[in-house]
Amino acid sequence: MRAIVNYGPLDYRLENVPDPIPGPEEVIIKVKASGLCASDLKCYHGGPSFWQGNPPYVKPPVIPGHEFIGEVVALGEGAKEKYGLEIGDKAVAEQILPCWECRFCKTGKYWMCERNYVFGFQGGIDDGGMAEYAKFPKGSIIHKAPKDLPDEYGALIEPLSCAIHAVERGEIQLGDTVVISGMGPIGLMMLQVAKLKNPGLLIALDTRDFRLEIAQKLGADIVINVAKEDAVKRVKDLTDGYGCDVYIEASGYPKSVPQGLDMIRKLGTFVEFGVFAEPATVDWTIIGDRKELNIHGSHLGPYRYPLAIEYLAKNIIRGDLIVTHKLPLESFKDAIKIAEDPNSNSIKILIIP
Ligand SMILES: [Zn+2]
Ligand SMILES: [Zn+2]
Structure with missing residues (x-):
């Protein structure tokens, strides 16, 4: 599949990489829309909080993107039962991939998970949504979205939960x-x-x-x-x-x-x-x-994905004035330029693989 791969600050490449394969309790989606976040821009430029933190917040090479939705195309053993998903369903995973073993995860405060793996930052573990396909690894928190929810609003579920x-x-x-x-x-x-x-x-x-x-x-x-x-x-x-x-x-x-x-x-x-x-x-x-x-x-959007999905599906929260640009994977660098140009009048830029 085609994917954007982060090799380090200012070094993001469009590459062909192997398609993800689902293990037990894992889900593969065909990515329909993936939002570009201010944190992606900071990471792209090598912002200190991303590259010099301890432990490092970014481990390249990694496919960026944590605000994405897609259509389920493959289900690992037990995933269908665990998440109530069928092939063809629309699904989204919460941005954080909890360890389920630290003090915070064990007491229901998974959004403050000690290892703090967010999709698109830790290579080999939690590749993100700037690709044709993405894997929700075991331990992900996955939610089904209505099939008629427009994809561009699906990419807003993550920021809306926040x-x-x-x-x-x-x-x-x-x-x-x-x-x-x-x-x-x-x-x-x-x-x-x-x-x-x-x-x-x-x-x-x-x-x-x-x-x-x-x-x-x-x-x-x-x-x-x-x-x-x-x-x-x-x-x-x-x-x-x-x-x-x-x-x-x-x-x-x-x-x-x-x-x-x-x-x-x-x-x-x-x-x-x-x-x-x-x-x-x-x-x-x-x-x-x-x-x-x-x-x-305030950090992330714990326990709020279902409400975010409902608000967007019912148009209680408007996404039409938020999504201003949609670009293909090939135009990832243009997307960054647009996001950083104060005269571009951009709000949310989506990558549509
Ligand atoms: Zn974000
Ligand atoms: Zn944890």
């Missing part, structure tokens, strides 16, 4: 003023999920107007371009000087952290989802002495 988890970590109460910083694909899905919580005021922040226009279409009450306007002042003015109740950081830009700590009210909840290329520097005193904040981290 968005649902992050919004739930915000513990939004009725009438709250909620600010979401960063209107990338996940931010735009967080916005739609937060809307379901019926907040009093839903505010979207970004530096690009076209993203804020989409945020408006998806239900933001107020959008603020932080490159053009003092967002802290504006949010305080909108809340009688108190600040927002909940701030969800989904931009991955270090400046978004002090901005959030400044605009959040006392006793508010700050959710950290973004991944930073550099450390964020803040006055830590704000968290305790000045505001007694709840700081909630």
Whole structure:
């Protein structure tokens, strides 16, 4: 089959590789759509958190891609019974491949699995979805999706599960003023999920107007371009000087952290989802002495795939404004260029093998 293979930073090649073969309790899918993630871009450029972590987060050669859906074409022994799958079904696996042996896996907190294998990062174990076929190895968490779910929405199940988890970590109460910083694909899905919580005021922040226009279409009450306007002042003015109740950081830009700590009210909840290329520097005193904040981290989308599938299948969460580009495997490098070009007006780019 044809696949993109990651050999190291800036060295991704389109190659012919052997078709995957299913072992016991394993599933092979024909990949229908595979999303390009901000983490793939950071990995492509050799971001420090990917290549110098301990243990290393990336082990090449590996086929990238962790946001993908496909049609079941082969079932290993016992897989049909274990997952309730038939040939021809649409299926998706959760992005993390838990070890099921560490303290976290054994207590149901599999998304924090100690070995942290995410599809598309550990060569030889968890090859990802940037290929014609993919294998869900033994131990994967596999979900069936409705056959009529469009493939391009199927590739959004993974990021939507992350968005649902992050919004739930915000513990939004009725009438709250909620600010979401960063209107990338996940931010735009967080916005739609937060809307379901019926907040009093839903505010979207970004530096690009076209993203804020989409945020408006998806239900933001107020959008603020932080490159053009003092967002802290504006949010305080909108809340009688108190600040927002909940701030969800989904931009991955270090400046978004002090901005959030400044605009959040006392006793508010700050959710950290973004991944930073550099450390964020803040006055830590704000968290305790000045505001007694709840700081909630958010990682992956545990237990939320079924809900993400339902929301996309029923159009409760719109995917049409999120998927902006679809490219074949051969155009993988163009996909990266488009994703990194601030003038391309891209949100989510899909590879369609
Ligand atoms: Zn991702
Ligand atoms: Zn584990």
